[in-house]
Amino acid sequence: MNSYLHKVLLFLLTAQFVGVGFAFPYYTWFQQNSIELRIFAAILAAFALFTLVSVGFRKSWVMWAVLVVVSFKLTIDLYAWSLNLDRSCLLWGSTAINLGIIGIAFQSPAPTLSTVTLSQKIYYGFVLGLALLIGLWGMFFPAQVLQVLPFMVPPLHARFLGAMYLSGATFMGLNIGATHWAEVRVVTPMISIWTGMLGIISLFHLSNFDWARIQVWIWFIAYIAYPLIAAWIAWQQRSQSGHPPGLPLSSVLRTYLLLQGGLVTGLALILLVAPQGMVTVWPWKITPLLAQIYSAPFLSYGLGSLYTSTQRTWLEVRIVIYATLVFTLSVLLASLYHAQLFNFANPSPWFWFGGFILSSLALGLFGMLPTLRTQAHRSQ
Numbered sequence: 001m002n003s004y005l006h007k008v009l010l011f012l013l014t015a016q017f018v019g020v021g022f023a024f025p026y027y028t029w030f031q032q033n034s035i036e037l038r039i040f041a042a043i044l045a046a047f048a049l050f051t052l053v054s055v056g057f058r059k060s061w062v063m064w065a066v067l068v069v070v071s072f073k074l075t076i077d078l079y080a081w082s083l084n085l086d087r088s089c090l091l092w093g094s095t096a097i098n099l100g101i102i103g104i105a106f107q108s109p110a111p112t113l114s115t116v117t118l119s120q121k122i123y124y125g126f127v128l129g130l131a132l133l134i135g136l137w138g139m140f141f142p143a144q145v146l147q148v149l150p151f152m153v154p155p156l157h158a159r160f161l162g163a164m165y166l167s168g169a170t171f172m173g174l175n176i177g178a179t180h181w182a183e184v185r186v187v188t189p190m191i192s193i194w195t196g197m198l199g200i201i202s203l204f205h206l207s208n209f210d211w212a213r214i215q216v217w218i219w220f221i222a223y224i225a226y227p228l229i230a231a232w233i234a235w236q237q238r239s240q241s242g243h244p245p246g247l248p249l250s251s252v253l254r255t256y257l258l259l260q261g262g263l264v265t266g267l268a269l270i271l272l273v274a275p276q277g278m279v280t281v282w283p284w285k286i287t288p289l290l291a292q293i294y295s296a297p298f299l300s301y302g303l304g305s306l307y308t309s310t311q312r313t314w315l316e317v318r319i320v321i322y323a324t325l326v327f328t329l330s331v332l333l334a335s336l337y338h339a340q341l342f343n344f345a346n347p348s349p350w351f352w353f354g355g356f357i358l359s360s361l362a363l364g365l366f367g368m369l370p371t372l373r374t375q376a377h378r379s380q
Helices: 003-030 035-056 064-083 088-105 116-139 140-147 155-177 189-205 214-236 250-272 273-282 288-308 316-337 348-369 374-380
Strands: none
Touching: 003 035, 003 064, 003 088, 003 348, 035 064, 064 214, 088 214, 088 374, 116 140, 116 155, 116 214, 140 155, 155 189, 155 288, 155 316, 189 214, 189 316, 250 273, 250 288, 250 348, 273 288, 288 316, 316 348
């Protein structure tokens, strides 16, 4: 980072610290009775001060901390807006400061490596932790899903969300085990799409969130920090566009990925922009809010499949194939368990089960048969 940007970043972080280090702690100690909120404010103030000092000393890892602090501050600002605590120009000024800090983070050069770094694996680990918690709870304890989600959903919905999050946990677990950046190149922007869309959709339904619950704080912190950091990682690594050696992907696999990507992306966009219409044709009863929430992972799967189709070797696509297979199989199991909730007199359940059976079969075959997924093997 050049000297000018460094000075601007220090100035913006210092201005931000007025809110994080003084205003928010003052509010929690003198206008709130929540012990948890006071502890959170104290820890955040200490971490923000630590980050500010680390920027001053130009620590190589400091941008990770900067983006975390920004995510926390944006969550606090959203809290103030939601509860009508502050909708003045000060709040807009704080947002401008945070956006300025984010802009500097994306402009700051960082060393790029062809391998997955420890810092990246730690980040994937944080995403894994939340995804695994929600995934397991949704699949196996759906009646108590309110313990991990900021809103209550019926058991089938909980298991469907659980299937999505178990798939997300599989993505992250395989990312942590990866060695080369090419293995996680597709998945990293998929994280940003999935979590970023959930965050954006939540902004339009703030009245459904109770800020007295810790799950709401975790939801917004995660779905601000996760997409922001994933986008930053992908941006910093954009020059790592090389492909590892290996047999080229077969045309069958590429065609399947294009077909899956197009169909799922289309479904996601309809869920997002026309949730009321999708409520009437969905295989089981859903609300417009859930329709839009479902659009986020579907959009990630869809665009991720399209991006995956542009890769060259199995090493670059295997994580997407295996993790998506976890999703399709988990959805099938959950749907079969709740089969009584489907009205098979309508066509949508048949499309639902047929689609997931076919995709599970295709993904399983690609995962098991090298002869099906690479050109060289097929030519033999």
